[in-house]
Amino acid sequence: MTLGQADVVTYDVAAVRAHFPALDAGYAHFDGPGGSQVPRAVAEAVAGALVAPLANRGRVTAGERAADEIVVAARRAVADLLGADPGGVVFGRSMTQITFDFARTLAATWAPGDEVVVSSLDHDANVRPWLIAAEAVGAEVRWAEFDPATAELSADAVAAVLSPRTRLVAVTAASNLLGTCPPVRAIADLAHDAGALVYVDAVHAAAHLPLHIDSLGADFLVCSPYKFLGPHCGVLAAAPALLEELRPQKLLPSTNVVPERFELGTLPYELLAGTTAAIDFLAGLGTGASRRDRLVTAMSAIGAHEDRLRRRIEDGLAALPGVTVLSRAAQRTPTLLATFADRDPADAYAFLAERGVHAPAGSFYALEPSRRLGLGDTGALRIGLAPYVDDNDVDRLLGGLAEFLGV
Template sequence: MSYDVAALRRRFPALRAGIAHFDGPGGSQVPDAVAGAVAGALTSPLANRGTVTSGERAADGIVGSARAAMADLLGADPRGIVFGRSMTALTFDLARTLAAGWGPGDEIVVTRLDHDANIRPWVLAAGAVGATVRWLDFDPDTGELDDVAPLLSGRTRLVAVTAASNLIGTKPDIAAIAASVHAAGALLMVDGVHRTAHEPVDVRALGADFYACSPYKFLGPHCGVLAADPALLETLHPAKLAPSSDAVPERFELGTLPYELLAGTTAAVDFLAGLDPAAGGDRRGRLLASMSAVAEHEEPLRRRIEDHLAGLPGVAVRSRAASRTPTLLVTFDDHDPADAYRYLAGLRIAAPSASFYALECSRRLGLGDAGSLRLGLACYTDDDDVDRLLTGLSAFVGA
C-alpha cells in the first residue's frame, strides 16, 4: 500500500484555503480532475444522446462511461446503474414504484438508525396504499442495530437499512440482514451514501437488491446513483413520459441526464482508483485496493481523535459500534454543540453540529432534532488537520 496524503491534498483546490475539513459526511471536497471533467463536458459539443452528431455521441459516451465507472466502484452491473438528481429523489421514485404493488396487509421495515431519505419515502409510500410500517430499533448505548429477523414475516415486502449511519457511523451487518430478508421473500434497499466514501463496496456480496449512493460524498458532483440487478429493474414500471425510453435503466431516469455531472462522476471514480499508486490491474481491482488504502489511512486518525476526546472533561463520543466508519458524534455536558461548531469555525475548522437529516437516530440518542457535533474524516484528512481539531476542542472545553 502506497498512500501519499500530502500529494493527494495538492489535487484539491479547495484545501488551499487552509480550512481543516471534518464535514466530509455532508459532502466532500472535489479534486481538480473532477472539476476539469465537469468543465470539459460543458465546453465541448454536447446535445441530447444520439449517434449522429458529435454532441449526441459525446453525451451518449458520457452516460455509458459513468455507468461503467459506478459499476466498477460498487461491484454492480452497469446495465443496472440508474442516475438521478439525488439519492433522495431516486428513493422517492423507487418507493412510489414498488408501493404500486403493495396494499393493506403488506409490511415494510425501516430503521431508527437511518438518514430520513431511507425512511420517509418508504413510510409515505406505505401510508398511501395502507401497508404497515415496522420499525427496527438500535441500542443508543452501543449504537448497534437490533436483529431484523423478529420483524420479518411472509407479509414483509421490503426492508430499508443503512450500510453505515451518517450520524454515528454504525455499519450494520448488511450481508446477514440480506440473508434474513431474502429468506422471508422480501427485498432489501440499502442506503450506501455514507459507507461508499470509506471502504470497498461489493453490492452483490452485500446482498442488496437496491443500493443507493451520492457521488458528492466521494469526491464527485451533486447527483444520485441507484444500483440494482437489471433483471429486477425489468420487473418494475415507474411512471414516465410517453415518448421517453422504456429500456432499463433509462425508464427510471426522468428527463435529460446532467451530462456534465456524470462526466465528473466518472472522473471521481477514476481519481479514487488511483489513490493507491502501487495497485495494478483493471479499474475494479484498483478501486478495491485504493478504497482499502483509504480505510487504512482513516482508521488511525479516528483512533487519535477518540483517544484524545476520552481525556477531555464533559465530552462523550456517541459513536461506539464495533464496526463503524471514521465518523464521530460528540456531545458535551456543559456546552452547546452549536457553540462548539461556531468556535471551531472561527479557527477555520469545519465541523458542523446538527442531526444531519438522521432525525430518528438523533431522537433515539436523546438529542432531539438538534443533534450534536459531528466529526467526519475523509481520504484527504491529515495529521495536521487532526492536530488543529484536537487543540481547538481542548481550548473550547477549557482543558
Template sequence: MAYDVARIRSAFPSLESGWAQFDGPGGTQTPRAVGEAVASVLTGPLSNRGTSSVSERRAEDAVHGFRLAMADFADAHPRGIVHGRSATQLTYDFSRHLSREWGPGDEIVVTSLDHDSNVRPWVQAAERVGATVRWAHFDPATGELPVEAVTGLLGERTRLVAITAASNLIGTMPDVAAVAEAAHAVGALVWADGVHSSAHELPDLGELGADFLTCSPYKFLGPHCGVLVSRAELLERIVPDKLLPATDVVPERFEFGTLPYELLAGVTAAVDVLAGLAAPVGAASDAAATTDAAASRRARLQASYAGLHEHESRLLARIEAAVAELPGTTLHSRAARRTPTLLLTFADHEASAVSERLADVKVLAPSSNFYALEASRRLGLGDAGGLRIGLAPYTDDEDVDRLLAGLAAALR
C-alpha cells in the same frame, strides 16, 4: 504503495483556503480532475445523445462512461446503474414504483438508525396504500443495530426492508448481508442506503446482498447527484410512470428527462481519482486506457480503499484517544464496526457553540441531527443532534492537530 496524503491533497484546490475540513459526511471537497471533467463536457460540443455528430457522441460517451465507472465502483452491471438528482429523489421515486404492488396487510421494515431519506419515503408510501410499518431500533448505549432487531420483525407479508449500510450520524455499520439473507427467505426486497458507507467502504452489491443500493457521488469526491445500483433483471420487473415517447429500456426508463452529461462525466472522473489514491499521479488515466480497464479499475479501487481504510483508522485512533481525555465530552459513536465518523456532545457546552468556536480557527465540524432525525432522538439528543467529525481521503495529521487543539480551547 504507501498512502501519500500530501500528493492526494495537492489535487484539491479548495484546501488552499486553509480550512481543516471535517465535514466529509455531508459532502467532500472536489478534486481538480472532477471540475475539469465537468467543464470539458459542458463547454465542448454537446447535444442530446446520438451517433451522427461529435456533440451527440460526446453525450453518449458521458452516459456510457458513467455507467461503466459506477458498475466498477459497486461491482455491478452497467445496466443496473440509474442516475438521479439525489439519493433522496431516487428513494422517493422507487417508493412510488414499488408500493404500487402493496396493500393492506403488507408490511415494510425501517430502522431508527437511518437517514430520513431511507425512512420517510417508505413510511409515506406505506401510509398511502394502508400497509404496516414496523420499526427496528438500535441500542443507544452501544450504537449497534443487532441483526435480530430487524429479522425478528420479518414475516410472510414483509415486502421491503430499508436499512442503512452505515449511519451518517454515528457511523454504525449493520450486518446488511445477514439481514438481506433473512429478508429474501420471506420474499422481501432489501433497499440499502450506501450514501455514507460508500465514502469509506468500497461497495460490492453481491457481497452486500441488497437488491438496491443508493449512493451519492458528492460524498466521495464527485458532483452533486445520486446513483441507484441494482440488477438489470430486477429493474426489468419494475414499471414506472413515464412519458409516452420516453424509452422503455432499462435503466434509462427510470431517468426522467435529459441527463446532465457534465455531471455524469464528473462522476466518472471521481471514480478514477478514487482508483488512483494508492497510485502515482497519472497511473489511473494510463490504466483506464488499457483493454482490461474495467477489471483494472476495480482492482485499483480495492487497493485504494485498503490504503484509505488504514489511513483513516490511524487518524481516527488519534482523535478518539484525545476525545476520551476531554472533560464532559460524550462520544456516541460506539459500534464495533463503524466508519471514521464521530458524534460528540458536551456536558457544559452546546454542540453548536463548540462548532462555532472551531470555525473561528478555520476548523469545520458542523453540529446538527444531519437528517438522521430518528437516530438523534433515540440517542436522547432531540432534534439538535451533536457535533460530527468525519474523515475524508485528504484529512491529514495537521488537520487532526488543529481539530484537537480547537476542541480543547473551546471546552476550557
C-alpha cells in the same frame, strides 16, 4: 477483501491533498459526511463536458455522441465502484429523489396489510419515502430499533420485525450520524428468506469502504457521488432483470428501456463526467489489473489512513473533560458524534469554524437516530474524516476543542 503483500498500497496523504484546490483556503475539513471537497480532475471533467459539443444523447451529431459516451462511461465507472452491472445503474438528482421515485414504484406492487421494515438508525432519506409510500397503499411499517447504548443495529432486531407479509427492508450500510456499519449481509439474508427485497443506503459507506452489491445482498444499492469526491447527483444500482420487472411513472414518449426508463428527463451529462473522474481519481490511488481491483485496494488504503486518524481523535477526545462520544459500534466508519457536558454542540461548531476547522453540529437529516439517542432534532457535533484529512488537521481540531472547553 484481504490484501496480499504485493497489493498493499502506501498512502501518501500529502500527495493526495495536492489535488484538492479547496484546501488552499487553509481550512481543516471534518465535514466530509455532508459532502466532500473535489479533486481538480473532477472540476476539469465537469468543465470539459460543458465546453465541448453537447446535446441530448444520440449517435448522429458530435454533441449527441459525446453525451452518450459520457453516460456509458459513468455507468461503467459506478458499476466498478459498487461491483454492479452497468446495465442496472440509474442516475438521478440525488439519492433522496431516487428513493422517493423507487418507493412510489415499488409501492404500486404492494397491497393493504403488506409490510415494510425501516430502521431507526437510518437517514430520513431511507425512512420517510417508505413511510409515505406505505401509507399511500395501506401497507404497514415496522421498525427495527438500534441500541443507543452500543450504537449497534443487530440482525436480530431486524429478524424480530420480519414476517411473511414483509415486502421490503430498508437499511443503511453505514450511519451518516454515528458511522455504525450494521451486518447488512446477515440482514439481507433474513429479508430474502422472508421473501422481501432489500434497499441499502450506501451514501455514507461508499465514501469509506469497498462495496460489492452482491456481497452485501442488496437488491438496490444507492449512493451519492458528492460524498466520495464527486459532483452532486445520485446513483442506484440493481440487477437489470429486477429493474425490468418494475414500471415507474414516466412520460409517454420517453424510452421504456432499462435503466433509462427510471431516469426522468435529460441527464446532467457534466455531472456524470465528473462522477467518472472522481471514481478514476480514487482508482488512481490503488493498484491492480482492473479499475475494480484498483478501487478495492484504494478504498482499503484510504480506510486504514482514516482509521488511524479516527483513533487519534478518539484518544484526544477521551482526554478532554465533559466530552461523550456516542459512536461506539464495533464496525464503523471514521465518523464520530460527540456531546459536551453543559455546552451546546452548536457553540463548539461555531467556535471551531472561527478557527478554520469545519466540524458541523446537527442531526444531519438522521432524525430517528438522533431522537433515539435522546438528542432530539438538535443532534450533536459530528467529526467526519475524508481522504484528504491529515495529522495537522487533527491537531487543529483537538486544539480547538481544548480551547473551547477551557483546557
